Amino acid sequence: MTQGERVKELRKTLSLTLEKFGQRIGVGKSTISDIENGRRSLSEHMTKSICREFSVDYMWLTTGEGEMFVESDDDFFERIDRIMAGENETRKNMFKSLLYASDEDIEALARIIELFSNAKKD
Template identity: 35%
Template structure:
């Protein structure tokens, strides 16, 4: 059982593109503890379970038993908030690219926003 939960913890971490150290910092444990959980050597404490589910918007049933979807559906507003929070709080390569994207958006003037809007409409980007 610990091994299967550990595999799911590793899947969450890799999906988020963060190291064991970064993952541990986000839920309040050391890198070595994350490694032991992922390898099935240590059980996932109730506090760690709650922290993981809350921090990463994970379905507890999926984490414990592999049932249902990994992530709990969120509103578009919450997804946007999480995107910005992750981009600003992480030092992964992905977060660095996201910060570049955000900085580019911030620097757009009114005419450039209009061009971007036309581009999105032309390529039928979902507008939620």
């Protein structure tokens, strides 16, 4: 199944028209139609928008592997709590906050970690 076919399957599962689906991610119905019919590729930005807006699993949308929808934030929080049993709350909350971080936030954090790492080497 192609990415376009997965977009169509998702849209149908959500019972959305081309227009309503496109509105939710900021594109027109013709763009969605072109993606579904293989006349246009799904951009990385649009892929992330779909995943964010509809709680779709990135791997499913891009490769077809896994389940269509991701778990809720509560499920992720519970999993973090189980994995980090015995850790302090501050450490757990640092990981939980990354669920809400934007791409720009993650890039900024990566730069800070790199700066810190380089400073320790000197």
